[in-house]
Amino acid sequence: MQSAISLRAPNIGPAPELAVGFVDSVCSLIQVGESDAEALKQATEGLVRFALQHAYPEGAEGEIAVEAHVFDGGIRIDVHDWGLPLELERHRTAEGSHEASPFEAPGLDLAHLVDEFSFHNLGRDGKLFSIVKHCEHSSPVAAATPLLSEHDDHEQTPGRPAPDVTVRRFQQGDEEAICQLVYRNYSNTYGADFFYVPEKLLERNRNGEVASTVALVEGQIVGHLALLREDGGPTAESGAAVVHPD
Numbered sequence: 001m002q003s004a005i006s007l008r009a010p011n012i013g014p015a016p017e018l019a020v021g022f023v024d025s026v027c028s029l030i031q032v033g034e035s036d037a038e039a040l041k042q043a044t045e046g047l048v049r050f051a052l053q054h055a056y057p058e059g060a061e062g063e064i065a066v067e068a069h070v071f072d073g074g075i076r077i078d079v080h081d082w083g084l085p086l087e088l089e090r091h092r093t094a095e096g097s098h099e100a101s102p103f104e105a106p107g108l109d110l111a112h113l114v115d116e117f118s119f120h121n122l123g124r125d126g127k128l129f130s131i132v133k134h135c136e137h138s139s140p141v142a143a144a145t146p147l148l149s150e151h152d153d154h155e156q157t158p159g160r161p162a163p164d165v166t167v168r169r170f171q172q173g174d175e176e177a178i179c180q181l182v183y184r185n186y187s188n189t190y191g192a193d194f195f196y197v198p199e200k201l202l203e204r205n206r207n208g209e210v211a212s213t214v215a216l217v218e219g220q221i222v223g224h225l226a227l228l229r230e231d232g233g234p235t236a237e238s239g240a241a242v243v244h245p246d
Contacts, residue, residue: 004069011052011062011083019048019066023077026068029139032075036135040075043113047079047129050108055083055127057184074115074134082126082188085179087198088119121200123193163217170212175202177221178212178240185242192228195240211236215243 007022009015023044027037048064056062062083069076110117116132170178175198182195194200194210204210208229215223222244227236 004067006065006067008063008065011056011060011064015052015064016045016048019064019079020045022066023068026070026075027137030070030075030137032135032137036133039113040077040131040133043110043131043133044077044079046108046110046113047077047131051079051081051127051129052083053107054086055081057084070137070139073136074132075137076130076132079129080126084183085121085176085196085198086127087176087179089199121197123196124188124190126188165222166216168214168216170205170214172202174212174214174221175199175205178214178224181221181224181242181244182240184245190240192240212240 005022005026007019009018020041023041024037027040032040044066048066052064055064060083062081065078065080067078067080069078110131113133114131115134116130118130120128120130122128179196179198179201182190188196190196194204201210201212205212210229211227213225214221224240224242225238226240228239229236
C-alpha cells in the first residue's frame with residue numbers, strides 16, 4: 001500500500017516554516033535518516049517559498065497544500081497552490097541558457113537535495129510541484145509512487161493621466177502574462193481551461209485556434225482580448241477580455 005499525509009495552510013509569512021515542521025514530523029514518524037530528512041526539509045522550504053512567490057500577488061489571499069506520499073524506498077512531497085499561472089520553462093531559460101538543470105530555476109535550486117523533480121500546470125486546479133527523495137524508512141508500505149508526470153472594478157482614479165498604451169498581436173512569450181491576467185480577473189473560474197496553462201495558450205495561438213491581442217503599458221501586458229475559433233471554421237467569437245485590476 002501507499003500512505004499520504006497532508007497539510008493545508010493559508011498564504012501567510014510562516015507558511016514555509018509550517019511546511020518544514022510538517023515534513024520534519026513525517027520524517028520522524030517513519031524514521032527517515034537524519035541527512036535525508038534534512039535534505040527533504042531544505043528542498044520543501046525552498047519549493048514552498050518559490051511556489052508562493054509566483055502564486056499570489058502581495059496582499060492576495062490563497063492557500064498552499066503540502067502532501068507527503070510515503071512509498072517503498074522513498075518519499076514524494078507535493079506542493080500545490082491555486083495562484084497565478086506559471087510557465088516554469090520560460091523562467092529557467094530567462095537568462096539565455098537552454099541547458100538549465102531540471103532541478104533549478106531562478107530562485108530555486110534543488111540539486112543535490114532530491115532525486116526527482118516535476119512541475120505540472122493543472123489548469124483551473126492550480127499548479128503542482130513534486131519532489132522525490134529515495135531513502136530508507138520504517139513505514140510499512142510496498143507500492144511505488146511515481147511522480148505526477150469575482151471581477152474587480154477597473155475604474156481609473158480621477159485626475160490620473162491616461163498611460164500610453166500599445167496594442168499588438170500575440171507574440172511568443174506573452175502567454176504567461178495573459179494567463180496571469182485571466183487569473184487576476186477570474187481567479188480559477190474562467191471557462192476555458194487553457195487560459196490557465198501558458199504552454200497550451202501558446203500552442204493554440206500558433207495553430208490558429210486562438211488569436212490573442214494584447215495591450216501594453218511601459219512594456220508590461222495590461223490587457224487582452226482573443227478571437228476564439230470553433231472546429232477550425234471561418235467564424236470566431238471574442239472572449240477572454242481582461243485588463244489588469246490596477
